[in-house]
Amino acid sequence: MASKQGVKSRRFGFNSSKTCNSPSSKSPSSPSSSSKIVPFDAQRAKENVTVTVRFRPLNQREIQQGEEIAWYADGETVVRNENNPSVAYAYDRVFGPTTTTRHVYDVAAQHVVSGAMEGINGTIFAYGVTSSGKTHTMHGDQRSPGIIPLAVKDAFSIIQETPNREFLLRLSYFEIYNEVVNDLLNPEGQNLRVRQHTQGTFIEGIKEEVVLSPAHALSLIAAGEEHRHVGSTNFNLLSSRSHTIFTLTIESSPRGKNSEGEAVTLSQLNLIDLAGSESSKAATTGMRRREGSYINKSLLTLATVISKLTEEKPSHIPYRDSKLTRLLQSSLSGHGRVSLICPVTPSSSSTEETHNTLKFAHRAKHIEIQAAQNKIIDERSLIKKYQQEIQCLREELEQLKRGNVTVQSKDTEEDNIGLLKQKLEDGQVRLQSRLEQEEEAKAALLGRIQRLTKLILISTKTSNSTTFPNRPSFRRSHSFGEKELAYLPYKRGDFILDDENIDLYANLEGNYVTADDSFKEDENAKKYGLLNWLKSRTSIKSVDHIYLLREEHKILSGEVVLHSSTLKMLSEETARNPQNDQIHVEIKRLKDEIKAKSEQIGLLEKQISRSLTASVNMDRSGVSQVKSADKGIIQEKLKQKICECESLQETITTLKQQLADAMESINFSNVVNHSQHLSLTKDYSSELYLDKGNANFTNGGTVLQAKISEIEQLKQKVAELTESKEQLELRNQKLAEENSYAKGLASASVVELKALSKEFAKLIDYNQRLAAELAATKNLTTQRRSSGSVQNARRESHARLKRNDQAGSNSDIKRELALSKDQLYQKEIEIQRKMLTMKLKCRV
Ligand SMILES: Nc1ncnc2c1ncn2[C@@H]1O[C@H](COP(=O)(O)OP(=O)(O)OP(=O)(O)O)[C@@H](O)[C@H]1O
Incomplete structure (x- = not known):
């Protein structure tokens, strides 16, 4: 097998002497070589998929069963077979069982993430057999955050380090379970359709959330994980039964006054945790077997697609044979950076499965990619849409400010002094109230601008540079610790979020804006348990919702006020100039708008009151649940205490009885002793009597x-x-x-x-x-005797x-x-x- 791989390598022009720095590695072209390492070209590696292999330690089950090491990391780039050392494969990097996920991230993922932040699509996926450590690598846990939390953290860190650009991040999270696409951010988004667009494949109706901080993104993932299909198998207690794809859509545009018309970069970072392939050893039945066959089928299609992609003149590539390959088509066909991480077990019981993974990884190494920046100027750019809206609102605000002055000067010009005096007197109060209304409208507009601005993320640093900063490939110092990146509590362990320091971002005016305080509340709540945390999350969510509704209400009211005041102005104008049709048209338009907005306000008011009732009910039910639970616990404790008291009283009574008995016996024995003493001393007493007369x-x-x-x-x-x-x-x-x-x-x-x-x-x-x-x-x-005497002698x-x-x-x-x-x-x-x-x- 190794020699077959070696042939392929030569076809791709690989040069073993450059890559195999392991002392034992030799060129596959040498027929006499005892060790045939399948190498790759380091120069070309930059254009190829980054392939790494990560060994996990033997687990408890494998140790108990006396499993031995079948595959091991020979140096930093070679995986070798223990029983047959001539079978060996070379990769970009091989990580031993003690390597941390942070190190794996730095080597295998960081360049993909930074590329995505610069507008180059990126895909990182973990491929391996069941229980080899894919989820451990991609998601991780509190002690060792996985690639996903580290990538999210890194993305925000890059924003912080890029003061010359504005960013807008959106995320979606879905799973492919039994060939069905389910939205993990929206429980109602089940069985979604995969559609083809000129710009690529997309999922119809998938929910996308704009994210404001790492904690925000990670809380969404944690919430999504709640809906993921996980089940226990012979090999893994928490086995992923579906492929999950976490997508971070990154939009960025230059920041500053001269940036108008400049292209926006739009890219996607896909972080994929594949379900593990299952061997026949899994001995599953029913639902698990069905899941397993879907998993194996889609992974087989992935392997076929990869194999085809490495052919010189590939014929038909069966992307459409599975939803997974359909969705990965754009990434695999070479339009972005790809990193494949293959976790493997060294165990001898999985020798064949691990060998298959190694062959798959080696094949994937040959896929060529041409990563390029995506620049767009179209409606897909949400950041542009928001920026334009902000601009319009700003202009509206300016007009509003100028409008006051214009009206005043116009009035002074047009009216004669008498009329002006009259008007000034009559309209003084009116003007005052109108000014107040306009102030309110301005405040509403400002509020909206601030809210939109909040969604656009920018660095708190100031810089005149217009390019992306040069990011060293080694580990950078991060502004926030690993702890806060760990996931929220879920099936895979207790995770804690710590948002201190992480949520600083600035608004357009350059002022620092601290992140939603709710996340800090989260942390406090989490200290007191998951239930409290969830309760606080839910109430924060509803409070946020009500707040947003109220904000919306304020904005609409402000707009109505603004329109009403303009309407008044126009009505006055009509009185003066009834022939002006344009004014009539404008008046009608304003009236319609006021009507529509009033209706919207009505609806919002209803929504607010509904949300308020729901939130009050939720609080009440939460409180009553807690109260009844507390009551139960207290009653239980009370019963225990009563029992304890009763038994103590019994003990006291027994002790009292014993004491009384003891006292009695002591008295008795005293008397006996005394009497004995007396009897013993009787003679002596007599003597005393005699002697002393006592x-x-x-x-x-x-x-x-x-x-x-x-x-x-x-x-x-x-x-x-x-x-x-x-x-x-x-x-x-x-x-x-x-x-x-x-x-x-x-x-x-x-x-x-x-x-x-x-x-x-x-x-x-x-x-x-x-x-x-x-x-x-x-x-x-x-x-x-009486019957006759005449009988013959014989008779x-x-x-x-x-x-x-x-x-x-x-x-x-x-x-x-x-x-x-x-x-x-x-x-x-x-x-x-x-x-x-x-x-x-x-x-x-
Ligand atoms: N590098 C590692 N170091 C320590 N423990 C690990 C490592 N990799 C995996 N594990 C442990 O092995 C077990 C199985 O790992 P994990 O669930 O990540 O496997 P998986 O490949 O995702 O399996 P499946 O495909 O069934 O979902 C987990 O308990 C995990 O903590």
């Missing part, structure tokens, strides 16, 4: 002695009683045992009795049958034999009968005996 002490000892003997007696009694109680209990137990034994015996006897009765009945029956048989035999003998002898048999049988029967009777008798005796025993036992 009668009281002796008496006390005697009383105690009596008490002790009483206690002893009681103790003995208690012991006796306990003993007899124990004996009684033992007896009781024995009796209970005997009782249960007797009961068991009785029930057994009943059963036995039943069996015996049955047997007895059987024997009686048998006996009766035997008796009947005996009687029948006797009868037969008698009958034969007689035969009959004799038979009789003998019968006699034998009769005697057998008799014997059996006697035996049976005997058995019966025995059984009867046994039954009677058993019954007697049973009765006796039952009685016991």
Whole structure:
């Protein structure tokens, strides 16, 4: 495979000696070379897609499964196979597992971003298998912000460093999920159509937001991420199931009075986080498999498009085979800078997948691009539109200012002194009120100018230079830290925004304007959790909305006031000059405008009241939710405390009881000790008595002695009683045992009795049958004797034999009968005996 790549490289005129600075790298043209590194031309690299490979460290799963390193970074530009060192590929740069995303940005993305700020389209995309680290590289996390936040930060930093130009930034963010385009900034923008325009492909109805600061842009992305399709797979807990494209549209124009008519540069910076290709090992089912097949299909189309683009005379390039390639057509076909970052895993379990990524990356390296600045002077330029509107408003304001003077001088010219005096007297109050109205209108116009100006971003620095500053390719010092660029809290971890220092931008007058304070509120809110942050975000949003509506209302009211005052002027003029048709036409136009604007004002008032109600409801519901949640928690805590109190009280009672017992026993033992002591010292006491005559002490000892003997007696009694109680209990137990034994015996006897009765009945029956048989035999003998004596000798002898048999049988029967009777008798005796025993036992 490597040799095949080597052939291709030669066709593109690559020179290995220039690029492969790794000591082990050799020219692929050398047939004897054991190491075939597929190189590229460093000179041409400037015109080619920048291709970098980023290794991630082995993850926990791979370590646990004992995976080994299959691919590794050999120096700064070569990726080599561990098992087959002859397989190696060279790229613009290869980053090892410890490289930071900031470094990746500086090498692989910064030039694309600065190009986009100068009007050259730029595309940066991450391509790789699932779980290789694409999202980690493009989005990152709090500790390590990805390419997207770093690019956004850099864009604003460039604005700050370019005081001679004005910028307008817009962003859109969408995903391609199962070949369906969904707007991530607008949940209602689902299944949007991709349309072709003479100037390129675009998405119909996609929402674009003008962004004012990095935090503003990042909060929009974070909000968009909420809607992105993410799911867990065998390989990645948070696997991207869609390709996402973040587009920053940059317009810029020279700043200053002489800039009129100068072209505006318009460019797009696309930052793409592709979904990862999935191997058959993924073993997915259902929805995941469906997603996987869409992902693989679109990535295959991307690979085919790239492969075709590297052909010398490419035939049909299948851009239209997938939405992804359709949307990337303009970038891939060489109209801007492209940077391809390929995150890979070194793990041996993904050797083949990583190899495919490396081959894809190597092919992409051969795409040639001709990056050029886009200059436009047409309606697409929003910055021009805003600038023109600002200009018109400024002129209107100027006219308004001049109008006062003109009216006054005209009046003085036309009226004679008498009339002028009269008019001055009559109209003094009127003029005063008109001046006030005009002041209001001016304020409204100024407000609008300021709002529009806010959208156009300019540096706070002053400079006479008219070109873009030369930006060093190495890392610049930024005016704001990494922390604030991390994303807002979302599925991928807790992120924090810190907007300090970042949101300084200036209005046209050159005064610094601090960014929306709401972002600072955000930070405070975020410190207290996501819920609070979201609440504050929502309320800030609604407050902003109401503010804007009110502003709009003010502007319209100002305009109505202005029109009304002009109308008055014209009406006066008509009175003086009724023939002037032009004035009539103007009056009509003004009336229509006033009517239309009044209607708009009416609508705005309704909107404001609706928004106010909604915001109040939202606050209330938020507060009530929080209150009910708090109440629940408090009640829970209260219950816990009550339980704790109860158990403590129980413990106290037990302890009190124990204390009382202990005190009692202490008293008792004291008494015993004391008495023992006394008894021991009795003789000595007697001696004392004798010696000292201490009668009281002796008496006390005697009383105690009596008490002790009483206690002893009681103790003995208690012991006796306990003993007899124990004996009684033992007896009781024995009796209970005997009782249960007797009961068991009785029930057994009943059963036995039943069996015996049955047997007895059987024997009686048998006996009766035997008796009947005996009687029948006797009868037969008698009958034969009486039936005649004339029998022949043979028959007689035969009959004799038979009789003998019968006699034998009769005697057998008799014997059996006697035996049976005997058995019966025995059984009867046994039954009677058993019954007697049973009765006796039952009685016991
Ligand atoms: N360079 C790296 N350093 C440390 N951890 C990394 C690195 N790259 C990726 N990871 C970690 O690996 C895991 C997978 O990474 P990530 O989600 O970025 O993969 P992916 O390629 O976007 O996957 P998918 O295509 O499934 O969305 C994450 O937990 C991520 O934090």
